[in-house]
Amino acid sequence: MDRYPFDAEYLSRLRDGDPMTVDYFVAYFTERLTIKLWRRGLSKSVMDDVIQETFVRVFVKLRSPNGIVSPERFGAFVFGVCNNFLHEKYRHDSKIDQLGDDCLELPTPDPDVEQMLLLGERGAKAQRTLKLMKGKEAEILVALYIEDQSKDEVCIRFGITRTYLRVVLHRAIARFRFLFPKG
Amino acid sequence: MEHQEAIETHAAEGYLLGDLTAAEHEAFELHFADCDTCFADVRDGATVVAAVRKENLVPVPVPVRGWQYKLVPTLAAAASIAVAVTTVGYQQVAVVAPLRAQLAKEREPRITPLYDLRESRAEEQAVAPDSRASFLFEFAIDPEVDSPPYTCKIVDARGKRHGPQLTVTAEQAHNPVDLLMPRETLVPGDYSLIVTGTGGVSVFEKRFMVR
Numbered sequence: 176m177d178r179y180p181f182d183a184e185y186l187s188r189l190r191d192g193d194p195m196t197v198d199y200f201v202a203y204f205t206e207r208l209t210i211k212l213w214r215r216g217l218s219k220s221v222m223d224d225v226i227q228e229t230f231v232r233v234f235v236k237l238r239s240p241n242g243i244v245s246p247e248r249f250g251a252f253v254f255g256v257c258n259n260f261l262h263e264k265y266r267h268d269s270k271i272d273q274l275g276d277d278c279l280e281l282p283t284p285d286p287d288v289e290q291m292l293l294l295g296e297r298g299a300k301a302q303r304t305l306k307l308m309k310g311k312e313a314e315i316l317v318a319l320y321i322e323d324q325s326k327d328e329v330c331i332r333f334g335i336t337r338t339y340l341r342v343v344l345h346r347a348i349a350r351f352r353f354l355f356p357k358g
Numbered sequence: 359m360e361h362q363e364a365i366e367t368h369a370a371e372g373y374l375l376g377d378l379t380a381a382e383h384e385a386f387e388l389h390f391a392d393c394d395t396c397f398a399d400v401r402d403g404a405t406v407v408a409a410v411r412k413e414n415l416v417p418v419p420v421p422v423r424g425w426q427y428k429l430v431p432t433l434a435a436a437a438s439i440a441v442a443v444t445t446v447g448y449q450q451v452a453v454v455a456p457l458r459a460q461l462a463k464e465r466e467p468r469i470t471p472l473y474d475l476r477e478s479r480a481e482e483q484a485v486a487p488d489s490r491a492s493f494l495f496e497f498a499i500d501p502e503v504d505s506p507p508y509t510c511k512i513v514d515a516r517g518k519r520h521g522p523q524l525t526v527t528a529e530q531a532h533n534p535v536d537l538l539m540p541r542e543t544l545v546p547g548d549y550s551l552i553v554t555g556t557g558g559v560s561v562f563e564k565r566f567m568v569r
Contacts, residue, residue: 344371
């Protein structure tokens with residue numbers, strides 16, 4: 176995706192609803208906000224809701240008389256809007272929990288057969304990639320994300336500091352991506 | 359957080375490890391919202407973590423390295439191959455074949471039922487979808503209400519959303535909009551299709567009943 180500069184002109188086009196600018200905005204921030212919310216361990220449906228509401232609020236602010244003051248910090252602004260909504264949501268949800276919500280959540284549909292096959296295929300590729308990697312890097316990925324060992328346990332096991340763990344993870348990610356079959 | 363600081367402290371990896379303080383976490387998120395390089399590091403890492411996660415694959419023995427290679431008995435290797443061949447054969451017959459048959463059945467051509475919510479002028483329209491199959495709702499967005507992007511969702515009488523929420527751009531709104539409802543999403547009852555624009559501006563609302 177080509178990067179649009181976040182400046183006054185971009186915000187003006189976005190405010191006016193220029194289709195390409197809106198599409199870019201949606202694609203750019205859906206990707207970033209998805210990662211941010213994934214890190215918080217939210218479910219897919221909650222992520223979708225949070226992202227939608229963030230977009231709605233950004234557009235409201237964008238079209239308000241005082242608008243957005245620093246276009247060059249637009250990304251941080253959108254993330255700030257998302258954070259505010261998350262805080263409100265947590266407060267609201269905790270109140271509902273206290274009241275005892277009797278509303279049943281629909282069960283998440285099971286993955287269909289095609290998804291299962293794709294998942295299996297991807298899992299096999301990941302296994303092969305781990306086998307191709309250098310011992311320590313693969314072992315650290317396995318320890319962290321398959322064996323679910325704590326970071327302290329991993330550091331003790333491999334005789335490294337927490338700071339160096341980040342360096343090894345950086346290399347492991349780069350190596351994994353390089354060796355992972357494309358397509 | 360400045361970019362140089364993020365690079366020097368390996369903030370992206372710290373973020374993925376959950377190793378940043380709350381302040382660092384927030385500062386780094388605000389940074390990668392505008393920084394393509396740092397976001398690429400986070401996205402690449404997240405992709406790898408997602409691929410490696412144990413839900414995706416069973417634990418694999420990490421390869422034996424260096425001098426240990428020479429100590430692996432040939433017989434054990436042959437036995438491993440025999441076990442692997444048997445396992446793969448079993449998986450092909452007992453697991454993969456039934457899955458493939460089910461997949462072929464799922465892929466058989468079929469007509470997805472479509473309910474046009476523009477058709478009836480009645481205040482409430484009745485639909486009777488087969489709950490075991492997915493179906494489509496089709497409707498139009500009034501171009502007079504100019505506040506894209508539009509948000510479309512189905513809610514029940516208590517205001518609880520069912521099924522996916524769809525975002526429609528101004529361009530897409532020129533054509534009829536299809537909202538795909540996965541199977542077993544709606545039980546019999548009263549529902550509304552609600553379309554809102556920016557700031558929750560009401561664009562379209564249609565009540566319907568599922569029999």
